[in-house]
Amino acid sequence: MTMPDRRTGSGFSTPARQENIRAHNLGLILQRIAADGGPVSRIDLARATGLARPTISRLVDDLLAGGLIAEVGPDRSRSAGRPPIGLTLSRTGPAGLGLDIRTGSLAACIVDFAGTVRHLEFAPRTHPVTSPEQTIDDLAAIAKDAIRLAEAQGLTIVGVTLATPGPVQDRTRVRFAPAIGWRDFDAGSRLRAALGSADMSVSVDNEAGLAALAEWHASDKELRNFVCLFGDFELGAGIVLDGELLRGARGWSGELGHVTVEPDGVACSCGAKGCLQGYAGLAAILAAVPDEEKRSGATSHRTPAVTIGVLADRSPEVRAALARAGTALGISLAALINLVDVDTVLLDGSYSLLATWLTEEIQAEIRDRVLTARWAPVEVRAAPIGPDAAVIGAALTVIEDVRRDPSTWITRTVS
Amino acid sequence: MTMPDRRTGSGFSTPARQENIRAHNLGLILQRIAADGGPVSRIDLARATGLARPTISRLVDDLLAGGLIAEVGPDRSRSAGRPPIGLTLSRTGPAGLGLDIRTGSLAACIVDFAGTVRHLEFAPRTHPVTSPEQTIDDLAAIAKDAIRLAEAQGLTIVGVTLATPGPVQDRTRVRFAPAIGWRDFDAGSRLRAALGSADMSVSVDNEAGLAALAEWHASDKELRNFVCLFGDFELGAGIVLDGELLRGARGWSGELGHVTVEPDGVACSCGAKGCLQGYAGLAAILAAVPDEEKRSGATSHRTPAVTIGVLADRSPEVRAALARAGTALGISLAALINLVDVDTVLLDGSYSLLATWLTEEIQAEIRDRVLTARWAPVEVRAAPIGPDAAVIGAALTVIEDVRRDPSTWITRTVS
DNA sequence: GTACATTAGTAATAGTCTGTAACAAAATAC
DNA sequence: GTATTTTGTTACAGACTATTACTAATGTAC
Numbered sequence: 001m002t003m004p005d006r007r008t009g010s011g012f013s014t015p016a017r018q019e020n021i022r023a024h025n026l027g028l029i030l031q032r033i034a035a036d037g038g039p040v041s042r043i044d045l046a047r048a049t050g051l052a053r054p055t056i057s058r059l060v061d062d063l064l065a066g067g068l069i070a071e072v073g074p075d076r077s078r079s080a081g082r083p084p085i086g087l088t089l090s091r092t093g094p095a096g097l098g099l100d101i102r103t104g105s106l107a108a109c110i111v112d113f114a115g116t117v118r119h120l121e122f123a124p125r126t127h128p129v130t131s132p133e134q135t136i137d138d139l140a141a142i143a144k145d146a147i148r149l150a151e152a153q154g155l156t157i158v159g160v161t162l163a164t165p166g167p168v169q170d171r172t173r174v175r176f177a178p179a180i181g182w183r184d185f186d187a188g189s190r191l192r193a194a195l196g197s198a199d200m201s202v203s204v205d206n207e208a209g210l211a212a213l214a215e216w217h218a219s220d221k222e223l224r225n226f227v228c229l230f231g232d233f234e235l236g237a238g239i240v241l242d243g244e245l246l247r248g249a250r251g252w253s254g255e256l257g258h259v260t261v262e263p264d265g266v267a268c269s270c271g272a273k274g275c276l277q278g279y280a281g282l283a284a285i286l287a288a289v290p291d292e293e294k295r296s297g298a299t300s301h302r303t304p305a306v307t308i309g310v311l312a313d314r315s316p317e318v319r320a321a322l323a324r325a326g327t328a329l330g331i332s333l334a335a336l337i338n339l340v341d342v343d344t345v346l347l348d349g350s351y352s353l354l355a356t357w358l359t360e361e362i363q364a365e366i367r368d369r370v371l372t373a374r375w376a377p378v379e380v381r382a383a384p385i386g387p388d389a390a391v392i393g394a395a396l397t398v399i400e401d402v403r404r405d406p407s408t409w410i411t412r413t414v415s
Numbered sequence: 416m417t418m419p420d421r422r423t424g425s426g427f428s429t430p431a432r433q434e435n436i437r438a439h440n441l442g443l444i445l446q447r448i449a450a451d452g453g454p455v456s457r458i459d460l461a462r463a464t465g466l467a468r469p470t471i472s473r474l475v476d477d478l479l480a481g482g483l484i485a486e487v488g489p490d491r492s493r494s495a496g497r498p499p500i501g502l503t504l505s506r507t508g509p510a511g512l513g514l515d516i517r518t519g520s521l522a523a524c525i526v527d528f529a530g531t532v533r534h535l536e537f538a539p540r541t542h543p544v545t546s547p548e549q550t551i552d553d554l555a556a557i558a559k560d561a562i563r564l565a566e567a568q569g570l571t572i573v574g575v576t577l578a579t580p581g582p583v584q585d586r587t588r589v590r591f592a593p594a595i596g597w598r599d600f601d602a603g604s605r606l607r608a609a610l611g612s613a614d615m616s617v618s619v620d621n622e623a624g625l626a627a628l629a630e631w632h633a634s635d636k637e638l639r640n641f642v643c644l645f646g647d648f649e650l651g652a653g654i655v656l657d658g659e660l661l662r663g664a665r666g667w668s669g670e671l672g673h674v675t676v677e678p679d680g681v682a683c684s685c686g687a688k689g690c691l692q693g694y695a696g697l698a699a700i701l702a703a704v705p706d707e708e709k710r711s712g713a714t715s716h717r718t719p720a721v722t723i724g725v726l727a728d729r730s731p732e733v734r735a736a737l738a739r740a741g742t743a744l745g746i747s748l749a750a751l752i753n754l755v756d757v758d759t760v761l762l763d764g765s766y767s768l769l770a771t772w773l774t775e776e777i778q779a780e781i782r783d784r785v786l787t788a789r790w791a792p793v794e795v796r797a798a799p800i801g802p803d804a805a806v807i808g809a810a811l812t813v814i815e816d817v818r819r820d821p822s823t824w825i826t827r828t829v830s
Numbered sequence: 831g832t833a834c835a836t837t838a839g840t841a842a843t844a845g846t847c848t849g850t851a852a853c854a855a856a857a858t859a860c
Numbered sequence: 861g862t863a864t865t866t867t868g869t870t871a872c873a874g875a876c877t878a879t880t881a882c883t884a885a886t887g888t889a890c
Contacts, residue, residue: 495835500839
């Protein structure tokens with residue numbers, strides 16, 4: 001019953017021409033090669049996509065010439081007949097660079113076209129409180145190093161994506177990110193200027209959505225509808241429906257941290273009362289840490305999530321705070337599932353480390369509050385990647401763009 | 416420039432062939448004609464879509480031959496040159512039949528291919544408490560009458576859609592609809608059997624989503640991201656993102672009525688506590704009607720929403736209940752907007768009649784609780800159609816399917 | 831009233847896709 | 861060593877759109 005088009009923006013979808021059909025099929029083949037882990041033969045592609053063998057051959061030629069895929073030696077371990085030539089995503093073609101700002105450090109990540117993480121690096125933030133501009137400049141310095149490193153490995157960085165904890169407008173302007181002290185800051189433009197080179201796309205995106213993308217890549221692809229809870233002090237959700245990230249009207253979706261749990265609850269930095277953040281944010285949980293533990297120094301030299309994890313074993317107050325957090329999370333997630341109907345909840349970021357103490361309470365609330373839970377139980381589990389998912393996802397978006405529409409990246413082979 | 420992707424289905428999109436490009440362009444042209452209210456010329460279409468004039472001519476020929484569009488006499492009121500031939504959606508081609516079950520009545524609606532409501536009819540429900548099977552049989556009887564009526568007007572009903580208040584699985588099975596006493600009832604199969612004729616598609620869908628479709632059709636098409644609140648005793652939301660209805664993993668999205676407002680609030684028919692329904696459902700508001708009003712008979716012979724509207728003027732208790740409902744609605748809608756980012760809220764169904772007493776409170780909560788409300792205010796207003804939106808939307812889905820992919824409905828003109 | 835300008839729509843042809851069918855290549859099976 | 865089997869390619873046909881040139885139908889200038 002869907003109304004017109006998708007992903008066009010300006011109301012109507014574009015006309016279809018001959019070139020479009022080729023572009024579409026190129027993307028189709030590439031997605032197929034990416035989906036199958038191992039090498040795929042041309043005939044496998046023909047069978048999987050439904051395209052004719054000659055068509056596949058011609059398209060594959062273009063992808064090979066464009067350096068997006070590579071042939072691997074014939075596979076001899078078959079029964080009879082000519083052995084198929086394996087095709088895999090190229091490991092020396094375009095690559096993506098992801099950047100992330102955390103409470104204590106900056107992170108950079110390089111992912112090659114095959115989707116493997118080739119480089120993952122952390123740098124301490126220069127000052128405890130840094131200006132947004134200085135932070136971007138520090139990130140740009142790390143980025144330039146990473147780009148040099150990538151080139152040394154035969155990779156070409158075709159785009160940079162910065163993950164931020166807060167809503168981002170037009171893929172460039174960060175509206176409200178109290179965790180890092182940003183407010184109405186055009187991070188994209190600043191980063192673009194600091195990086196200089198014009199042959200790279202630069203974009204800024206919400207960390208939770210990017211993390212969802214990374215977790216989706218890491219999973220078996222049966223995961224098609226899920227929500228990925230991500231964050232530490234600032235809480236967000238990346239919602240994936242039918243294999244596609246939900247972006248919303250202006251790209252401000254997934255602000256789970258500011259969903260109301262108690263209409264007259266604790267005040268939040270956003271100005272409202274009773275936001276989930278105030279019950280399930282790391283700050284709220286840390287507030288329950290007993291004073292003697294704080295004095296004993298158990299909290300130093302560790303990330304907040306690890307600290308909480310260590311203390312949970314010996315402090316009943318911390319366990320109680322985690323239970324409260326789990327219940328609050330469950331209530332908000334139940335609202336989300338009632339509204340958008342996903343079948344899996346991934347606890348990611350700091351929460352992947354705390355999943356042991358949270359899942360039970362979350363599951364209980366979802367079971368009670370989600371209308372359709374009795375017919376289709378919702379799975380709640382720790383995300384496989386964890387805190388690094390946002391940077392990795394940021395790098396992945398870049399190559400994902402190329403994978404979706406390879407036609408703009410390859411020069412046609414003239415027969 | 417990703418192409419079609421229509422009928423995506425199981426994970427991967429289908430290969431693009433020559434025939435697809437034609438199908439795509441046929442749909443494109445048809446959507447374009449539907450979007451412009453008045454007659455459109457071939458050259459207008461060429462300019463609007465970007466396709467070449469001869470291409471447009473050929474596609475238009477096929478649409479004319481298929482009876483989906485019609486030519487209207489040349490328009491003489493132009494400046495110079497050959498006058499353009501106007502093209503409009505056919506008013507005698509395929510049509511859709513919508514059915515709806517309300518608390519007091521059954522409804523049927525015929526919409527022609529141009530999208531105009533040609534027939535809208537109500538029948539009282541036979542008994543106060545009817546079995547689901549009997550209700551379907553009653554609906555089938557009305558439907559058959561409507562089909563005959565349509566044929567007399569030169570219309571061909573190509574599909575029937577039933578709107579129901581509750582989550583629907585696979586477009587046929589109603590999972591939980593306490594407002595009409597249904598639970599795990601395969602309404603689609605029963606209706607298909609009762610109607611008999613095999614040349615019609617029969618489907619069942621959630622009323623809120625269908626209402627959203629109808630309101631979207633009725634609006635200027637600038638409305639692209641909105642939520643449509645619909646219902647009376649059972650509350651649902653149709654969420655439209657970028658012109659497309661959000662369906663969710665299994666089609667169970669938009670269950671706003673069961674979003675938690677107070678974690679330990681009033682018990683709900685679903686088994687949970689503190690659902691929105693318990694605060695903003697019509698039953699909750701009606702509970703505040705003073706006893707003397709009930710005895711005075713003010714509540715009889717009117718729909719509940721009208722009753723409330725009448726009483727609101729003279730009863731402070733009712734106004735207080737409406738204010739409470741508005742606040743609860745605002746809290747839940749704020750959660751929805753934080754999660755999926757829409758820019759407009761339409762109060763539909765019974766709530767369109769009560770908008771005067773609700774909008775202010777809803778707006779206040781959204782302003783306070785939606786993180787991004789300060790940069791992009793959310794509009795809250797009464798939906799133009801109101802309670803009939805669900806039936807009309809049900810009929811519209813049918814013709815929307817044809818409009819989206821006309822190629823299956825027309826026989827090619829062989830040159 | 832006629833020639834001209836102007837705009838709408840239509841043929842004819844070329845270009846670019848994919849599909850079908852026949853063919854070449856490279857292995858196993860006997 | 862020949863037949864069989866499976867993979868991949870070449871040659872040609874079919875489908876669809878773009879370009880170019882043409883016809884149709886009106887208003888306008890004189």
